[in-house]
Amino acid sequence: xxxxxxxxxxxxxxxxxxxxxxxxxxxxxxxxxxxxxxxxxxxxxxxxxxxxxxxxxxxxxxxxxxxxxxxxxxxxxxxxxxxxxxxxxxxxxxxxxxxxxxxxxxxxxxxxxxxxxxxxxxxxxxxxxxxxxxxxxx
Numbered sequence: 584x585x586x587x588x589x590x591x592x593x594x595x596x597x598x599x600x601x602x603x604x605x606x607x608x609x610x611x612x613x614x615x616x617x618x619x620x621x622x623x624x625x626x627x628x629x630x631x632x633x634x635x636x637x638x639x640x641x642x643x644x645x646x647x648x649x650x651x652x653x654x655x656x657x658x659x660x661x662x663x664x665x666x667x668x669x670x671x672x673x674x675x676x677x678x679x680x681x682x683x684x685x686x687x688x689x690x691x692x693x694x695x696x697x698x699x700x701x702x703x704x705x706x707x708x709x710x711x712x713x714x715x716x717x718x719x720x721x
Contacts (some may be wrong), residue, residue: 587623587657588624588660589608589623590608591606591608591610591621591622591623591644591656591660591661591662591715592605592659592662593606593607593610593639593662594607594660594662594663594664595649595664595666596663596664596669597665597666597667601649602647602669603621603639603645607639607640608641608642609622609640609641610637610638610639610662611636611637611638612637612638612649612664613632613633613634613636613715614630614631614632614654615630615631615633615647618635618709621656621662625656625660627655627656627657628654628656629653629654629656630654630655631651631652631653631654632649632651632652632653632664632713634649634650634708634711634712634714635649635715635718636648636649636650636672636715636718638650645671646671646673646719647669647671647719648668648669648670648672648675648712648715648716648718648719649664649666649669650668650669650708650712650715651667651670651702652665652667653666660677663685668692668712672716672720672721675717675720677717677720679711680713680717681713683713684710684713684717685713687713688710688712689707689710690706691703691707694706713716
């Protein structure tokens, strides 16, 4: 008789390296279609992520701002989160990030609604990353 797993092994990785490598009881991620929760024993899954807050742990929480990327959980309860950028919420410079968000939103307002333009998409991602950092603060 097999026993149910009691933890998830989490690897949060950016192109610059490993940001977090830990075992935890739960994980909440900003899925492309909405927030999603993972518990030990979750079925294997591969999904895309949008910029937002990744919370590692239910009992002891660590909040990270993450940019877009991918999340994969395998049969051995290993979760790999591959994103372009990640930052621990407590390390966010709130004043600088608010200024970054305001600048990105002002630039978007100047563009109007040109969602097919590449520069507009870059500004939209810049604003989403700044908002994710502010949300991760708490």
